[in-house]
Amino acid sequence: MRVLSAVLVFGLGVTAAHAGSLVGKLELPAPPDRPPVATRGFLDRVENPLTKINPVNVAPYLVVVAEAEAPAPESSIQVSWELVGDSFGKPLLAVPAGAEVVIKNVTKTARSLVAVEDPKLIPGGPINPGGPKSFRTKEAKAYTITASDAPHIKAKLLVVTTPYVANIDDNGKFEIPELPGGTYKLRIYYFNPLSSKDGWLDRPDDAVVIPAKGKGEVTAKIPTGYPLKK
């Protein structure tokens, strides 16, 4: 199993000689129950008689963010985000403010994507198969990305003020490399795939001290039911 499902490290002029890393694990509670089907057909869905229903895998829908005490300068890095079919490779992507996001359509179907919260964020027009479409993030906020011709395609783009973010693997483990020494506040963002609600998890933020060299470790507990801050 991979230790890190995804690690985004953004160069800020920090050299490895002066940086450590943060490894940790999220203790995931039981996933939420599946809500009633949204797009019901003529029949209600029925469970198969052979085995129990697969629980929802919430790991792709959690992002760990390490925020330094001093705000980081605006980033100018480039982040790639793949549209792999009827979904994105990562349903929740966190990027620092100012980063350029490049969406790559690796399918053979053109899609017209739009950010619900800011329709002008993504340049208009379809993204042809194999073709990219890039845009630069500015405001630190969460954007819902969807396709106007395929409403079931839905993903979250989280723009934060820090470059130190990481996705978790199916076991809840994560690693943020190239982290300068110092004290960080650990926050967890959650995008509920069933209800499409998203936000910071309502839990005490963890304070993490990263040595100049070496690893900092943390184990964060996720409250039952994945409650969101209001």
Add this chain to the structure above:
Amino acid sequence: MFWSKIWFFIIALAGAIALVIALVLPRPAQRVLVAEEQQRLAVACGVINILLTDDARRRVELTGSFARTQDVVGALEQASGADKLDEARMKGVRETAEKVMQGIQGRQPDFAMLIDKKGRVVARVKLDANEFGDVVAGRPLVDDALAGYMRDDLWEQNGTMYFVSAAPVVKRDAPVTYVGAVVLGHAVTNALAQKLVDGLDIDIGFFLGENDVAGSKTIAFQHKPMIDAFGKLTGGDLTRDCQANQPLQLQASSSNYTSIVARLPGEAATKQAFYAVYIKQPETVGFGATLGVVRQGDLSFANFPWLLVGGGFLLALALGIGLMFVETDRPLKKLTGDAVALGKGDKQRLAEDAHRGKYGSIARSVNIAIDKLGREAKSARKDMDQLLGPAPEGSLGTIDLLSSALPSVRPGGPSSGSAVPPSDFKFGDSGPVSAAPTPPFAALAPSKPAPVKPAAPPPPPVAATPPPKPARAPTPPPAPIAAPIAAPIAAPALSLDEDILGGLSGSVVTPIDPNAPTVAEVDPYFNQVFEQFVAVKQSCGEATSGLTYQKFADKLTKNRDDLMAKTGCKEVRFTVYVKDGKAALKATPVKDEA
């Protein structure tokens, strides 16, 4: 007549009411028919929804069977373990799926999609058969299938609507795990639409917004009314659309249709997927069209109250005839009999009190006319007496009115015909007059035996032949004196027996000497009348001494002028005849000539 009029009014009113009923009744019937058709349409719409639901159930079962196929389970288990899918694997899995599809009995799916547990498409069959590796996880149907649910959905792909169903693929050998999912799709086609409405006597069309997808008939409908109706449908229970939705009136080419729109579920709902059931509107049934569809059986005694209608007709007819007989025919017959009696002379006047209403008025009017005519006849005699003077004893003739009535005469001429009373009438107070105008010759027959000498019988009536060319230009050539007055006289001639020569009695007849100088020019017509008069006078043994032409002509001229001034006639004809054994001369005003 009062009750006849009332009856006529009632009959006319009943007819008008019947006409109104006949014209109006088809409208409620039409409304009922339309309402029934709409209800039938709503029921059919619900039936369509049931049929589609049953079809979804069969498709889900079919997909479950497909997913339980061991070859499919094995193929997807292997694919789920691979980091990357290649073409060789795709073809192998596709071949496996094609074999499974070939074994399906009945309606074949239009596509199949085999998905590993990561949501990647391992292989496709029929539709996009060479595409693979893309992630279809994220579609609700696929996500549910990968989670272990079986369900159906509606997809739109490239303008085609598909009824899709999905089932998880489960490895049943321990440990039991999910290894992927299978999606089968059935295209919504015209054949499917025709099969759905088979036996329902309606038609159906499937639409994606303004785009036609399929239909049991190829009819180009206006989409806007349907889209508008679709927009008004709210609520999550789509099965109530058929009952909640109001029927639409759609027009296609030259026909009108009634339609009900119902939403379709699933993903396609986001693209305004709906179906519309429709039927052709029944023809508007007016009075004429109603009669046109009457069947022979409708007029049978079992279905139609002929006895009631016939009885009503006979009753109305009898009542109408009875009222007419009582109020019209019988009084008219009575008046007619009275008038005939009057004509025959059995009565002098009509009995006014014996007739009621209008007929009494007619009788009174006739009696007034009789009285008026009598007075005018008396007045005419008096006028002639004043005109010609009394006939002296021993004169050449006597003044006499002919037996015909003398109507009132206007200076401009009498009205044609109307002034002469019918021959059946007798004027009791008009003196001894004959009913018909007396022809000139009739006057030659003496009313009592004339004292005619055997040796010298009176000559036959002599007609004074008018001269070929009248001496006076305006005088038309008169008819022969003794000839019967015929058609040329359009207006009833005023025949007068008059002693127009009373002043000449005892005059010496002095023949005209053509060679002698005369003061006035000799009128050939007057001369001819003069000679005839002298001849008749002599034949009657009367003295002719002292009777001169000049006096004779002066008298005739004066008499003619007076008559023309009095009666407005254009000419006067003189006739010599014998009256009471003496020669007499009659002046007849000649009115218009044909």
